[in-house]
Amino acid sequence: MAEERMTDALERFRKIVGKDWVFSGKAVESYHDPYTISNEEGRYKARAAVAPDSAEQVQEIVKVANEFRVPLWTVSRGKNFAYGGAAPVLSGSVVLDLSRMNRILEVNEKFGYALVEPGVSYFDLYKYIQERGLKLWLDVPDPGWGSVMGNALDHGVGYTPYGDHFGVQCGMEVVLANGEVVRTGMGAVPGSNTWQLFKYGFGPYVDGMFSQSNFGIVTKMGIWLMPEPPGYRPYMITFQREEDIEQVVEIVRPLRLNQVIQNAATIRSLVLDAALFATKSQYTSDKGPISDSVAKKIMADQEMGMWNFCGALYGPPPITDALWTVIRDSFSKIPGAKFYEPKDRKRNPDILLHRADTMKGIPKLTEFGFLNWNGGGGHVGFSPVSPTTGQDALKQYRMVSSRVREFGFDYQGLMAIGFRELHHVTVIVYDQSDPKEREKLDKLFGILVREAAAEGYGEYRTHIHYMDMIAGTYNWNNNALMKMHQTIKDALDPNGILSPGKSGIWPKHLREGKKP
Amino acid sequence: MRRIVMLLIGAPALVGLAIPAAGGELKGSEVFDHYCSQCHGTVDAPGSVQLSRTRGKDKGLLTQRTDLAPDYIEYVVRHGLKSMPPFAPSDLDEARLRALVSFLMKQEAAGK
Numbered sequence: 001m002a003e004e005r006m007t008d009a010l011e012r013f014r015k016i017v018g019k020d021w022v023f024s025g026k027a028v029e030s031y032h033d034p035y036t037i038s039n040e041e042g043r044y045k046a047r048a049a050v051a052p053d054s055a056e057q058v059q060e061i062v063k064v065a066n067e068f069r070v071p072l073w074t075v076s077r078g079k080n081f082a083y084g085g086a087a088p089v090l091s092g093s094v095v096l097d098l099s100r101m102n103r104i105l106e107v108n109e110k111f112g113y114a115l116v117e118p119g120v121s122y123f124d125l126y127k128y129i130q131e132r133g134l135k136l137w138l139d140v141p142d143p144g145w146g147s148v149m150g151n152a153l154d155h156g157v158g159y160t161p162y163g164d165h166f167g168v169q170c171g172m173e174v175v176l177a178n179g180e181v182v183r184t185g186m187g188a189v190p191g192s193n194t195w196q197l198f199k200y201g202f203g204p205y206v207d208g209m210f211s212q213s214n215f216g217i218v219t220k221m222g223i224w225l226m227p228e229p230p231g232y233r234p235y236m237i238t239f240q241r242e243e244d245i246e247q248v249v250e251i252v253r254p255l256r257l258n259q260v261i262q263n264a265a266t267i268r269s270l271v272l273d274a275a276l277f278a279t280k281s282q283y284t285s286d287k288g289p290i291s292d293s294v295a296k297k298i299m300a301d302q303e304m305g306m307w308n309f310c311g312a313l314y315g316p317p318p319i320t321d322a323l324w325t326v327i328r329d330s331f332s333k334i335p336g337a338k339f340y341e342p343k344d345r346k347r348n349p350d351i352l353l354h355r356a357d358t359m360k361g362i363p364k365l366t367e368f369g370f371l372n373w374n375g376g377g378g379h380v381g382f383s384p385v386s387p388t389t390g391q392d393a394l395k396q397y398r399m400v401s402s403r404v405r406e407f408g409f410d411y412q413g414l415m416a417i418g419f420r421e422l423h424h425v426t427v428i429v430y431d432q433s434d435p436k437e438r439e440k441l442d443k444l445f446g447i448l449v450r451e452a453a454a455e456g457y458g459e460y461r462t463h464i465h466y467m468d469m470i471a472g473t474y475n476w477n478n479n480a481l482m483k484m485h486q487t488i489k490d491a492l493d494p495n496g497i498l499s500p501g502k503s504g505i506w507p508k509h510l511r512e513g514k515k516p
Numbered sequence: 517m518r519r520i521v522m523l524l525i526g527a528p529a530l531v532g533l534a535i536p537a538a539g540g541e542l543k544g545s546e547v548f549d550h551y552c553s554q555c556h557g558t559v560d561a562p563g564s565v566q567l568s569r570t571r572g573k574d575k576g577l578l579t580q581r582t583d584l585a586p587d588y589i590e591y592v593v594r595h596g597l598k599s600m601p602p603f604a605p606s607d608l609d610e611a612r613l614r615a616l617v618s619f620l621m622k623q624e625a626a627g628k
Contacts, residue, residue, distance in 0.1 A: 030602035051606035365554040377598030
């Protein structure tokens with residue numbers, strides 16, 4: 001858009017939020033993607049950022065954005081770093097940064113829920129609960145500084161029985177592109193006292209429309225919290241061979257479906273876990289993927305397997321004892337399986353001691369340690385969804401790991417267990433300061449997406465650089481789903497001011513050859 | 517300044533809150549604890565490990581560094597470095613950044 005109009009719009013934003021909370025020029029550089037992939041200099045660069053303090057200010061901002069046709073890229077806290085951070089898909093957008101809206105509006109111990117604004121981090125909510133001695137546990141993703149709301153809206157996962165974060169959200173307040181405020185579910189009933197208790201209300205259930213989307217700006221969200229259990233028993237089981245993943249997943253499925261495995265447990269690869277508390281140079285000076293002999297050295301040194309399954313049991317000890325017996329007996333069928341409780345671990349820091357915190361909802365940043373493996377710093381997640389079958393797990397592992405290694409990276413993957421599916425997340429760590437490395441990563445990622453799609457696998461979440469690519473794989477029946485998204489987009493946001501390009505959804509004036 | 521908020525939405529057990537919002541005053545040590553300590557507070561935290569690896573074993577802990585300049589600290593906070601992402605001024609505002617720099621420089625002057 002014309003610079004003059006942008007200047008006028010920014011001045012109007014300053015009148016709404018105060019001059020200290022509109023950032024442009026050098027001040028907007030901290031909104032750039034810290035782990036950039038693209039070698040095109042001008043891509044994914046915000047023109048400015050505006051940080052409102054209330055839903056009322058958000059309403060005023062969208063009115064101005066409509067008047068001046070300013071694209072707004074909404075972020076809760078902007079900490080979704082492996083997926084672009086606060087950076088917009090469309091360069092020249094103004095980041096609508098909601099991190100100042102960080103009020104914890106309610107924590108209800110009786111029913112186990114919180115009502116929060118977008119800027120509330122896991123650290124904030126955890127501290128709040130601890131300071132008051134409330135008997136509630138959070139469910140946290142690996143980095144604790146992110147937004148409770150933002151993570152749920154991006155379909156993030158954690159590690160307790162409440163690990164599906166969008167699955168445990170209940171009730172939203174949303175500012176629409178026309179400035180109107182909507183409350184979903186029971187929140188639409190004036191005086192309702194069940195907004196955070198019952199999701200569906202009456203009529204179409206619309207909350208999902210505001211996740212991974214650009215149809216509205218969520219300004220409040222309810223999230224269910226787990227009552228502190230009367231007992232807690234974290235455990236780790238290690239497996240020695242790569243191909244064990246097939247049998248492990250076959251054992252996992254019935255145990256998870258029957259809730260013998262109670263939580264969103266994970267099966268992680270050797271290098272992903274080993275990298276938390278060690279660097280590659282401690283084991284080898286070789287470039288490229290580690291050899292089998294180095295892998296064995298790491299396994300012995302860190303008491304790990306090629307695959308490491310971390311889970312936890314929650315409840316009265318007689319129940320957790322019984323569940324543990326079933327789990328141990330089931331996995332004992334795999335030759336070489338080793339079983340650990342925290343007291344069995346000799347190192348500190350240690351992978352199980354760390355995960356024992358995470359699986360009880362203690363927010364941390366420890367997981368960032370894996371970026372030290374080779375010091376590259378940049379990382380991106382490739383995250384296809386798989387059915388919980390050993391055949392699919394082994395197939396996906398072989399497809400992804402062979403390509404990742406072919407391009408010179410170590411395989412750092414995990415399989416996060418939902419109920420009937422696995423999120424197979426492979427983190428590729430690269431040197432974002434090296435254009436050749438970025439180019440190599442970009443080529444690899446494109447191959448991974450295409451090969452997965454050819455086998456019927458789709459990704460559940462992605463970096464801003466790949467949103468169009470991933471959306472393009474959800475193309476059944478001549479792109480019917482995207483056409484529906486576009487119809488909704490045009491109806492709710494006719495001027496296309498909200499997060500253009502989010503999840504591959506573009507406003508009408510930027511579709512089909514008109515994208516920048 | 518601490519933020520105290522009460523929102524009435526008809527629910528029976530609403531509570532106030534006290535969390536530091538950007539714009540509220542924090543001491544430099546509090547800024548370090550709140551924003552930095554998870555990665556830089558102990559020798560085995562991820563940021564300390566990376567610094568030990570790239571700068572030398574005696575340079576892992578930020579609070580023991582004697583070679584940091586204020587401009588450099590400000591630049592890294594706002595732009596990030598390697599795996600460290602940047603901090604936006606809406607969250608870690610200018611007053612807090614100044615307090616953080618002052619804290620780290622005082623630690624340096626005291627030879628801690």
